[in-house]
Amino acid sequence: MARLACPCGNILWNGCDENNPQCTFYPWEELQNHMDDLAFFELDSSPETRSLDIWQCWECDRLMVFDDPNSNRVTRWFKRVCADDFPIEKKDNPHEIGVFFNDAFFDTVCRKLDLEEGSDKYSLIGMKFDPAEKLLSPRVMMEKFFGAVNEKVRNWWLSEHYADWIVLYDAFDFGMNTPLKAWRRYKPDWSVEG
Ligand SMILES: [Zn+2]
Numbered sequence: 716m717a718r719l720a721c722p723c724g725n726i727l728w729n730g731c732d733e734n735n736p737q738c739t740f741y742p743w744e745e746l747q748n749h750m751d752d753l754a755f756f757e758l759d760s761s762p763e764t765r766s767l768d769i770w771q772c773w774e775c776d777r778l779m780v781f782d783d784p785n786s787n788r789v790t791r792w793f794k795r796v797c798a799d800d801f802p803i804e805k806k807d808n809p810h811e812i813g814v815f816f817n818d819a820f821f822d823t824v825c826r827k828l829d830l831e832e833g834s835d836k837y838s839l840i841g842m843k844f845d846p847a848e849k850l851l852s853p854r855v856m857m858e859k860f861f862g863a864v865n866e867k868v869r870n871w872w873l874s875e876h877y878a879d880w881i882v883l884y885d886a887f888d889f890g891m892n893t894p895l896k897a898w899r900r901y902k903p904d905w906s907v908e909g
Contacts, residue, residue: 717787722908723775735818738778740767740876742813746853755856756821756840767876771817778881778898793881793898801882801897808877812891814861815874815883823870824851824860861886872896 719727719736727736745764746755759766768781775795782790821839828834828851837855838848849855860868872883873891879900884891 719770719779719789721772721775721777721779722792722903722905723772723777724908725772725774727770727772729770729818734773736770736772738769738771738815738817740769740811740813740815740874740881742766742811742876744811744813746813746857749852750854750857751850751852753853754838754840754851755853756851758853769815769881776898780881791900792903794901796897796899798882798894798897800899801880801894805877805880806875810875810877810880813874813876814871815881816871820870823868824856827859827868 717729721727729735729737739759741758742765745758745766749758749761749764753761753764758764759768766784768784770779770781770789771777772779777795778793779789780791780793781787825834825839828837836849837851838845839851860871868886871886872895873886873888874884875882875891881898882894883896884893885895888895
């Protein structure tokens, strides 16, 4: 279990089921590189895969980004801003496109699989699985969740990740035209905040 002080004064920890601050960003490019060889939920622990560990404060909605996967130090802080404040011309700047999901997404996935054929038919988090199980690979996730346009699946969003902005879009907004939520990078002043 890890703890982290948010600049708002809240203490975040990841051992709490109700308010788990852990979120993840996977670039599409990485999903496409591992369509069939890894479980979706093990991509973030695979050394050959690039993903981003992000914590979200449940009090103030700040995001804290851990750019170095081998360190537990926050490298960038982001404040929530009005989604309309995201400058559309930013889209010309280098950025990554992918999926952003929070800690509750795993349960969302299991519930949906249970309603269909059963989550126990799948290997959810690893390659060392019973051959009778199906690997919950990025390809399966694309088919069942990210490409499932006829239903709303909670706890994940389409996302753009910039050096100084994180922007989320509704799952139905494939063109990523209307920002739903946005965060802008800032430098905390710990003498005033916290
Ligand atoms: Zn906070």
